[in-house]
Amino acid sequence: MLRLSKMTDYATVLLTQLGRGAGPSGVQTTPALAAATGLPEPTVAKVLRLLSQAEVVVSQRGARGGYALARPLGQIAVADVIAAVDGPIALTACVDGASGSCEVESLCPVRGRWDPVNAAIRTALGTITLADMDRAAAENFGRPRAATATPIAATVPPPSVAE
16 A cells, blocks of 8 residues: 555644735744644644755744745645655656665566656656645635635546556
């Protein structure tokens, strides 16, 4: 089973909450985000630090400081969030031709064949934005969408795996 980390899930929740903004600047504090999402404040701080390092959010110091989105939700792909929190997106340790990470690499009959699978997954996750995620949550749970959400494309074609 392919499963994302809890931290990536938390990052998605925090980013959509940031998309709702806290006034004209869109800046929200760590305690306010923790209260709004129900996540522990230390966890919120850790996730925001990772997102800031990846330039998904920007931090502002000072009395009116906090965090804000670096770009609108419609321009932040789920792939960006996963990469920021969990690192490169891949199903196996042999990522895009990497070598030396597997004990049976020299004998592997599918060596290098995971590359198209990994690329297809990255492409699929790159087409889904946080605005799409927020829209789906709003439709499923009847809550207001983030102000920065943008319309989703009519359909997203399934990824194809190169043969």
